[in-house]
Amino acid sequence: MQITPVIFDCPRNARDPPDRVLKMTANRYCTHESASNDEGFTLLFAHCIGSHKEQWEPVIEQAFRMQQGKARNQRVREAWSFDWQSHGDAGILNRELLQVSGTRADGVSAYEWAEAIAAFVRSPRMQGRRIVAIGHSAGAGAMVVSLKSTPLSHLPFLGLVLIEPTIAKPELYYRVMADNTPTIEAATLLRRSRWASRGEAKEWLRKRAPYRKWDERVLALFIEYGLDDTSIGDVKLKCDRRLEALAFPDVHPHFDAFAELGRISGRVPVHVIWASRSELVPKALQDALADTKDGRRLASVTHVEGGHLLPQESPVRIAHAIANALDSIAVDFANANIIPAERSRL
Template identity: 30%
Template sequence: MVVESFLLDPAPEYPVSITAKRYCEEHFASNANNPAALTLVLLHSTSFHKETWEPTLSDLFTLLRKGGDNAPAIREAWVIECPNHGVSGQINKDRLMAEGFRDFSCFRYAEAAHRFLTTSSSWTGPQNDIRKRNLVGIGHSLGANAMLILQHLEPSLVFSKLIIIEPMLTAAGPLALEPLRHHLVTRARKRIKLWDSREAVRTAYNNPQRRAAKWDMRVTNLFMEYALHWNGEHQKYELSCTPEQEVAMYLDPDGSTKPVEDLNLICHRLPVHLVLGKTPDFVPREVHEALFDSRSGRRFASITWMDAGHLIPQEIPTKLSAVIYDALGGNPSSRL
């Protein structure tokens, strides 16, 4: 897998840096002149980082190789990082104290993705104008919500389909997720801020009593590398997405409801594939089911229930890659 890193500098209209990575394989070059070839755009969940998608992408690319001429044509995949997470959180540490960015939100993540995608031709050349590609949006949790918001931002970006994984959405009003919000905020505020070593973090996260013990080992390794950074002042490691920033994301008053309005429109305009976890360890099942209630008028190209909890990309990236592969091929079956 070929990986390239990109950094978009701050601008007056968006005064924080935006980082992204481009993933492809050498044989994807043969699709460069194919207008139907897909460019994937991926957004991640709260408290993670852009590299958390690497195991899923690696396994997806393996499926594409095995599929040969019958596989969907892919040009590349872009993963855009939420600016207060991962490497971006470290780069933007001081800028995130500015008014309007101290309380980061789902909308701000969508804005970051929009700015990155709509300015791509200015820093990669007109031949790499991502806006002109056949775009497929893939988002998990926070990233799913931000992907939905992205659909109405101007100037508009045209996506051919969306794959929405465990969205933090409630069609029944904000109170339906209030217990979850309280739990997530309480947990984030109790996080250990400083660690003596990455191995100390690994040992803690591998505790069988923690959800992180279920993660794919590749995801855990990437978390240790990209979700932590060295704090020279304290001579310890700290989380790149600070507990304060994580709490701000969870307290976003509109983050779980406003994207439903976008979904109501989008699902009639393009195929939306919904991927959910069977284990209701975060979002209650009835909240998920309200999204595809027949009385809502919403429709989905497919609905897939997977044997996992909320953190599907972290727990079962290989199985998720197969679901994404099916959705990209255009003929997935509903797995209710």
């Protein structure tokens, strides 16, 4: 697997200095053989709050392997994984702009991440690509909102795969989920964020929720890429706890994503993957997303064993679910009609 790090300038926000813009960091994944397959899929990945682009690597590697022996239009040409501007390597590059004392006291909204993704998709790099967008939790909402200003006749994605999306109807969110948000925000601010070494961090994290349930490869990637070396020799989270906490009450992008799905899901197949024991998304919100009354039509609904952090806990199962969605999208692309939701379990 060839991995190429790339840095992009994001669309300028009016709050930032005229000569400064936030950066979005990304990794491009491909193989020598896959890069020449112009019939293959280009996969775009967006992570959840508190994570980083490298968390997807076990899923990406498995997806490449699973699709490799299939028809050329079902294979993976390349994959791109993005850091939210306040997370991972982007959080380090943007640290000065995101200081508490500046105009960025409210952090980086998922709206801004969606705008950066949309700008990337419009860039020459993506011209002629057969794009499938894949997002987890808040990253799922960002992928959907990235389409908000795009006419239905020019939607750039062949399909979307939304994993444990925190996409919600406003009135239902305030009825069944809103009371939990302050608790999650407070817990994030109190969570430990600094260790003497990566070795100490690994031993501490692997004994505690949610990390003790993570796949070993994903935990190792978090230790390597989710932590930053400090000037005094210890390590700390790349994503500042304050900025991570600010992302949880930023709920309006999730509301807009709910409305946007009603607009696009009849034109682009949307595959949704839920955890068998989701700790974050109540069943009422899951059912509302599949309700056709507001115009949404899901191509499939899959349940995967695990909790809300499915890509971290069950990367192989998630890769299998993504592979099933890719095979379906390859067939659906030639179809004018999107099939009704089919339910399955992995």
